[in-house]
Amino acid sequence: MERRTLPAPWTDVPERFRRRGMRWTPQRRAVVEVLAETDGHITGAALVERCRARDAQTIPSTVYRTLDVLEELGLVRHGHGANGREEYHVGPGSEHGHMHCAACGGSWEIPHEAADRIVGALADTVNFEVDVSHVTVVGRCRDCSRRASA
Amino acid sequence: MERRTLPAPWTDVPERFRRRGMRWTPQRRAVVEVLAETDGHITGAALVERCRARDAQTIPSTVYRTLDVLEELGLVRHGHGANGREEYHVGPGSEHGHMHCAACGGSWEIPHEAADRIVGALADTVNFEVDVSHVTVVGRCRDCSRRASA
DNA sequence: GCCCCTATTGCAATAGTTTGCAGTAGCGTC
């Protein structure tokens, strides 16, 4: 009997680790537990901080390395935010890029339709296969650009 | 009489600085001179290194702050490379984003047509005004995706 | 249940970038 089962899409993660000859460790469990409580996005630094809140012994490099592994397994995806910092998208199935408003600092997901058009644009013109989840565009959101032109 | 005039698009930069109440300093001149010799792109770290090659006293923070100012004046634009590090596009008039191949590490400019379609995609769907020069998409280039599917 | 192999961890060092602050020095003015 397991003391605590991981929630929803993470239930079989330990097993997936082991099947690939990787090990399921307390440190990895901690990172996954924090991710399981995370809704959508989190930066590398924020994740480290949350892990540290649960266990002050948390070592950053371990967290980052765990993230690399989780990415390999397809459980998270990383991109770079507007400031160039690591940003992780949690959970598979929700591949999406981000748009970041340079004026108000807001951040949103790029809607599917727009994402498809972006992928199409580069596929058509130069045969480049875009990794949508890694896209972050910077610019001005509707509200800020309206405000600026007012 | 000026001892050395700055080349091509940089000639009136000192004056532009002064007109905006900013000062033209030896440190800024050094950065601009290096940029003037730069073709297209350069990373923050590389620029610091080149400045240091001319003057070993160069302080990184000064270089980065100078870049901020130059960006304000529209003389350079920055984006974030695939690894999240600063990358500067030198010279106005050449606004463009980048695409970076995660497989071979190559990097190319996003062609105009594709850039327009990307801007259009986000303008149409969510009224987001993309700053093209700040876009870096990651994915697989033509050669690498062909190789992968072979 | 114990062993051993090797995947992981902890730690320290490093790289790249940013920020706060006190002292310095452009440059417009007189």
Added chain:
DNA sequence: GACGCTACTGCAAACTATTGCAATAGGGGC
């Protein structure tokens, strides 16, 4: 040419992320 205001610089510290290495500890096999 000197003066003063304040935009810059230099420095040091802090942050985010990465890497190498020796020590540790999963977990499959016996």
